[in-house]
Structures are given as C-alpha cells and as structure tokens.
Amino acid sequence: MVGLVSTGVLYGDYDLIPRRDLWGVLRTLSAGILEEPWLVLGDFNAVIDDSEVCGRAADTSASMAEFRSCIFDTGLVQLPSTGCPFTWHNCSEGARSLWKRLDRMLVNEAWLEAWPDSSYICALPSTSDHSPLVLTGTHRDAEHAIFRFDNYLARQPDFRRQRQRKGNLTENVKMAKRFLDKAQTLFATYKEDLLLHLVKCCRTVYSEAIKQEIRMLKTACQIAVDEAW
Structure with a gap:
C-alpha cells in the first residue's frame, strides 16, 4: 500500500528567464522528496530537443539544454506516452503552422517502483489548443510480487x-x-x-x-x- 504521494501541476512561463525560476523550484523540491512517489505534470512550455518540434520555432539549444539539465538534476524521468506525438498546436495553417510537445508527465524512481506499468495518453485537443493528458497504470503490491x-x-x-x-x-x-x-x-x-x-x-x-x-x-x-x- 502506498503512503504519501507528492504531485505537482505546473505551468512554465513562455519566456526563458522566468522559466529558470521554475527549474530552480523543482530542484529545491526534489531535495526534499526522496522516498515517496513524485509526479510532476503540466505545460512546461519547453521542449527537450528538436524532435519535439514541427515547424518554425524560436526554441534555442540553450533553453532545451536547461530543461534537460533540470530533469536530470531532479532525478525525474518521462513516463511512456501514447496518442498525439505533439501536445500543442498554434492553430495556424500553411507555413505558420507549428506543433510542439509542451505537455508531459515526469516521475521519480519511487513512482516507478510503485507503478511500474504507468503511462499516459496524449488525447486529441477539444476546447483547448493543448492535448489533455490521461494517466493510466496499476499499483504493484510488493508483498504479493510474482518472480x-x-x-x-x-x-x-x-x-x-x-x-x-x-x-x-x-x-x-x-x-x-x-x-x-x-x-x-x-x-x-x-x-x-x-x-x-x-x-x-x-x-x-x-x-x-x-x-x-x-x-x-x-x-x-x-x-x-x-x-x-
């Protein structure tokens, strides 16, 4: 049975400089969350690399590197996902059309130990220009594990x-x-x-x-x- 579970829902600023404050907050929180499962989800307004962008975007290699560094420093990993490959579209057509993977779920090692088969679905957008994220998975009972x-x-x-x-x-x-x-x-x-x-x-x-x-x-x-x- 799982005890305390930490969950954070966030929104990353559009600009790089304010986003650095968010990365700092996540690093601080990670230092105090060592044993319990931790899930962080939301619109990070950042991409990890060029594969998460389709279209002409202003994302720089520096902003991508800072996001990757934050994920590494906090000990978080991305949950597997299915569904839409990109979670946001700028609602434009032609040469101005832009897709990005801005929304995601990150978890720590304790989460994966408790829910090893967890993943999330990036569903089709409806009333928003972002894809809703749907978490799935079942808890593993360590006392009845099968080897x-x-x-x-x-x-x-x-x-x-x-x-x-x-x-x-x-x-x-x-x-x-x-x-x-x-x-x-x-x-x-x-x-x-x-x-x-x-x-x-x-x-x-x-x-x-x-x-x-x-x-x-x-x-x-x-x-x-x-x-x-």
Missing part, C-alpha cells in the same frame, strides 16, 4: 492488457498517418522548405508508430505460443 513465469500467467489481466495495447498502438499508427497525410497535402500546395521539414518529422513519427506496433504483435504472438504449450 516466476508460468504459462497460466499469460491468461491473467496483466498479460491480456498487454495484448489489448495493440488496439491503442493501431490508433497511434492511424493518427500518425493522418498527420503525415495533412503535412504532405500542405507541402504539395505551398512547396515551402518548412513544410518539407514537417513532412519529414511526421514521417519519422509514423515510422516509429509502425515499429512499436510490430514489436507488440511479436510479443502477442509469443504469448499465444506460450499459451498453446
């Missing part, structure tokens, strides 16, 4: 959920394909270098989504073989 594998375990909920993830991955592939089709349509119309870069970004995301689905299919096939035995 051996038997074929009958493949029929338990954890393994069934693993196979059900294929449905989520399929949706990711479809969504990535829609992004790619839209980008290719824009490039065919406007012939801008920026849109060509966007097409390449979307192609990379689409390719990665397909690879993830293939890996999951292989895992599901292996489970099916184990069940047959």
Whole structure:
C-alpha cells in the first residue's frame, strides 16, 4: 500500500528567464522528496530537443539544454506516452503552422517502483489548443510480487492488457498517418522548405508508430505460443 504521494501541476512561463525560476523550484523540491512517489505534470512550455518540434520555432539549444539539465538534476524521468506525438498546436495553417510537445508527465524512481506499468495518453485537443493528458497504470503490491513465469500467467489481466495495447498502438499508427497525410497535402500546395521539414518529422513519427506496433504483435504472438504449450 502506498503512503504519501507528492504531485505537482505546473505551468512554465513562455519566456526563458522566468522559466529558470521554475527549474530552480523543482530542484529545491526534489531535495526534499526522496522516498515517496513524485509526479510532476503540466505545460512546461519547453521542449527537450528538436524532435519535439514541427515547424518554425524560436526554441534555442540553450533553453532545451536547461530543461534537460533540470530533469536530470531532479532525478525525474518521462513516463511512456501514447496518442498525439505533439501536445500543442498554434492553430495556424500553411507555413505558420507549428506543433510542439509542451505537455508531459515526469516521475521519480519511487513512482516507478510503485507503478511500474504507468503511462499516459496524449488525447486529441477539444476546447483547448493543448492535448489533455490521461494517466493510466496499476499499483504493484510488493508483498504479493510474482518472480516466476508460468504459462497460466499469460491468461491473467496483466498479460491480456498487454495484448489489448495493440488496439491503442493501431490508433497511434492511424493518427500518425493522418498527420503525415495533412503535412504532405500542405507541402504539395505551398512547396515551402518548412513544410518539407514537417513532412519529414511526421514521417519519422509514423515510422516509429509502425515499429512499436510490430514489436507488440511479436510479443502477442509469443504469448499465444506460450499459451498453446
């Protein structure tokens, strides 16, 4: 049973200088949160690297490096995510269109020990220009942990959920394909270098989504073989 859990919801300033104060606050908080699970989520208004941007943006290598340094110093890691590859869009079209991954969930080691299968979904935006984030996962009961594998375990909920993830991955592939089709349509119309870069970004995301689905299919096939035995 989990005791104290620390959760922080934040909003990062648009400007780099004020954001440094937020990074400092996170570093200070991390020094006092050593044992309990810690989740930090929200709109950080920062990206980790160029792969989290599609379009012409003003993000500098310095601001990205400072964000990465903050994550490293606090001992936080990114939770795995599915859904939209970018969590914010500037609601513009053509050459001015811009996608970024500004929203995320970060956790510490204690969180991963308590919820090792936790992840989050980046859903499609509705009333906001940001994607809502949906946390998923189940708590691991350390007193009843299982350390051996038997074929009958493949029929338990954890393994069934693993196979059900294929449905989520399929949706990711479809969504990535829609992004790619839209980008290719824009490039065919406007012939801008920026849109060509966007097409390449979307192609990379689409390719990665397909690879993830293939890996999951292989895992599901292996489970099916184990069940047959």
